[in-house]
Amino acid sequence: MKYIDEFRDPHLARALIGQIRKDLKQPLQLMEFCGGHTHAILRFGIRTLLPETLTMSSGPGCPVCVTSASDLDHAMALVRLPGVILTTFGDMVKVPGSQGSLEKARADGADVRIVYSPRDAISLAKKTPDSPVIFLAVGFETTAPGVAASILEAAQLGIRNFFAFSLHKLTSPAVRAILDAGEVKLSGIVGPGHVTTVIGTKAWNFLPEEYHVPIAVAGFEPLDILRAISMLVLQVGEKKARVDNAYSRSVLPQGNQTALAIMNQVFEPCDAEWRGLGVIPRSGLRIREEYAHFDASRAFKVDVSSGAERPGCRCGEVLRGILLPRECPLFRRVCTPEDPVGPCMVSAEGACAAYYQYGEE
Ligand code: SF4
DSSP states (O other): OTTTGGGSOHHHHHHHHHHHHHHOOSOEEEEEEEHHHHHHHHHTTHHHHSOTTEEEEEEEEOHHHHBOHHHHHHHHHHHTSTTOEEEEOHHHHHOOBTTBOHHHHHHTTOEEEEOSSHHHHHHHHHHOTTSOEEEEEOOSTTTHHHHHHHHHHHHHHTOOSEEEEEOOBOHHHHHHHHHHHOSSOOSEEEEOHHHHHHHOGGGGTHIIIIIOOOEEEOOSSHHHHHHHHHHHHHHHHTTOOOEEESOTTTOOTTOOHHHHHHHHHHEEEEEEEETTTEEEEEEEEEEOGGGGGGBHHHHOOOOOOOOOOOTTOOHHHHHTTSSOGGGSTTBTTTBOSSSOSSGGGTSTTOHHHHHHHTTOO
């Protein structure tokens, strides 16, 4: 298939693996920030092809997974309000919180609907003018501009029954938090391709400049990822740290300025709680005062319970890159995609789901 096959060429993959082996002079620990990369690495067997002295850990780049238990409980409280229709992406409905999942709430009679974009929620709001329609907005810089555009559209059309509950998060503060914690000694980071398409490679300059940690931004095909790993191995071998771009067909240094402008028009940074990482300053996005009418957290006052984690779940450690899914005692035995204990087993970007699906023990 055009534009796919050339990024899965086995001859080129073998050449890149040979280059990585040749350039690797010392044990390296890399982190792939993005859950999409974790899935691609396992799906294409990349981990098994790499030298044993090159280890890769998963990071917190799964928006569903990093949504905190208390934010989930807040969403559960919203959906229980009389007459409310709560809309969200498919992954979110299955995530178990301390008050059960949105799927369970739906079985109990709550109106929870899966949508494919926030514009679907706008369409629903138009069709049901007497019901508040809340869009549960989860995602990084990749999805926030689309939600911002929907809020602008609702404002322009005068749709007063559309609301967004913003749990959006920003990626670079999470990377800083992981490096500042120092729990995992990283030699380099495989940077998120979709996020960097929006924020641009310049947004990662702080990594080499402040932490002397190299980053190589990657796409999601095997050659993209192998090329990024090869770039990182080379940088470490040369004792250099810079921002490399192995996804130049999508990512520009300045990112997508139009998307960033829309995002910044509607949202402003705020402190946000991440599963596993706690509260990270200015790592979330809240709706600006000017668009406060559309902010579900201001429009609906609810009592939010404790936000307790499910007993035994170690998603927090998986998201910090200090625990492999197979090292969680519940993995496969108790926690499965059919009966997940934590969000990392639910989401299409979750590390535990990737290890389960692609059979890596
Ligand atoms: Fe959480 Fe399940 Fe993963 Fe364990 S296996 S960390 S319980 S999602």
